[in-house]
Amino acid sequence: MHEYSIVSALLARVEAEARAHGAEAVHRIRVQIGELSGVEKELLESAYELARERTLCEKAELEVVSVEARWACSSCKSTIPKGAVLRCSVCDLPAQLAEGDEILLERVEMEVPDV
Amino acid sequence: MCETCGCGDSDLVPVEVHEAILSENERGARHNREHFNEARVLAVNLMGSPGSGKTAVLEATARALAGKRRLSAMSGDLATDNDANRLEAAGIPSRSITTGSACHLDAKLVHEGLHDLPWRETDLLFIENVGNLVCPAVYDLGQAVNVVALSVTEGEDKPLKYPVMFRTADLVLLTKVDLLPHLPQIDVAAIEDGLARTMPDPAVIHVSAITGEGIDRWVGWLEEKRVVARSEVAARV
Numbered sequence: 001m002h003e004y005s006i007v008s009a010l011l012a013r014v015e016a017e018a019r020a021h022g023a024e025a026v027h028r029i030r031v032q033i034g035e036l037s038g039v040e041k042e043l044l045e046s047a048y049e050l051a052r053e054r055t056l057c058e059k060a061e062l063e064v065v066s067v068e069a070r071w072a073c074s075s076c077k078s079t080i081p082k083g084a085v086l087r088c089s090v091c092d093l094p095a096q097l098a099e100g101d102e103i104l105l106e107r108v109e110m111e112v113p114d115v
Numbered sequence: 116m117c118e119t120c121g122c123g124d125s126d127l128v129p130v131e132v133h134e135a136i137l138s139e140n141e142r143g144a145r146h147n148r149e150h151f152n153e154a155r156v157l158a159v160n161l162m163g164s165p166g167s168g169k170t171a172v173l174e175a176t177a178r179a180l181a182g183k184r185r186l187s188a189m190s191g192d193l194a195t196d197n198d199a200n201r202l203e204a205a206g207i208p209s210r211s212i213t214t215g216s217a218c219h220l221d222a223k224l225v226h227e228g229l230h231d232l233p234w235r236e237t238d239l240l241f242i243e244n245v246g247n248l249v250c251p252a253v254y255d256l257g258q259a260v261n262v263v264a265l266s267v268t269e270g271e272d273k274p275l276k277y278p279v280m281f282r283t284a285d286l287v288l289l290t291k292v293d294l295l296p297h298l299p300q301i302d303v304a305a306i307e308d309g310l311a312r313t314m315p316d317p318a319v320i321h322v323s324a325i326t327g328e329g330i331d332r333w334v335g336w337l338e339e340k341r342v343v344a345r346s347e348v349a350a351r352v
Contacts, residue, residue: 001218001250002217002254005221006136006137009136009140013138017130017132021128036279038250038252083312084312085312086311086313087315095315097315101282103135103137104134105133105134106131106132107132108129108130108132109127109128110130111126111127111128112125112126112127113125113126
């Protein structure tokens with residue numbers, strides 16, 4: 001299970017961002033996780049619950065946006081349905097994953113003291 | 116304003132980041148890739164389930180390429196040095212990367228592993244990943260190609276069950292094909308159909324490390340990739 005190592009990379013990245021902005025706490029984190037990224041949403045969330053203790057993210061909500069896999073022809077861009085052979089029947093070319101492999105930190109909301 | 120001490124309240128500040136969570140690993144992988152390219156070494160990330168035959172394929176590769184190509188290897192292993200010892204015995208200078216509880220290799224572990232391996236003096240560096248069909252697919256190591264060993268005994272639906280692993284594969288080695296006569300229930304066409312639904316450009320070679328079947332095709336595939344990688348590097352210089 002690699003979700004713990006993903007969460008520790010996430011926390012390190014968010015804390016660096018928070019420090020750079022002089023934040024005293026992180027309020028909310030939004031990440032995108034693709035269906036074909038190899039990361040399970042539930043495992044990521046439970047790893048986060050354990051890892052966030054005693055960090056700037058201790059009270060931060062983790063919002064996980066799931067991104068469905070979408071395959072398309074590399075030439076004509078027409079969609080190739082999930083579960084089908086990954087080749088365009090018209091162009092006879094391999095499909096490309098248009099989206100669905102994201103493991104992305106999208107947005108951080110932090111509490112910055114008003115000075 | 117706080118009435119007790121006069122300090123300011125906190126403002127909620129949103130910051131758009133839009134960065135890969137594994138960007139640190141991606142940087143490490145780029146660094147490894149530069150090393151491999153400079154040294155003109157083809158780095159092969161070999162993945163697959165525990166027991167799929169990764170080490171046996173490398174032993175057969177060493178026999179096929181003895182005296183022709185110089186090889187080295189590192190083996191990711193949870194707890195033992197067994198795989199690296201087998202590869203050393205087969206004549207491949209090898210180093211074990213003991214990962215403890217970690218289920219995959221990452222770019223940093225591979226970089227550390229390079230330090231005491233004479234990989235620069237070789238043509239091919241095999242990175243035998245931890246036996247696992249999930250986690251290794253997530254981490255770029257800086258390899259030129261991803262190869263997945265899938266044995267005929269693992270079941271026909273493995274590609275459909277583990278699409279992330281097969282999506283990233285440049286080649287699937289269907290291993291232990293010498294066992295097929297004893298496995299009437301296994302339909303190789305069904306395995307290949309599953310691969311066509313998970314790999315955009317499926318490439319499959321049937322091999323047996325015992326009989327040597329298909330090893331020449333596998334070695335030919337490696338040679339082709341090595342020549343392509345070298346000409347790409349030469350074109351950039």
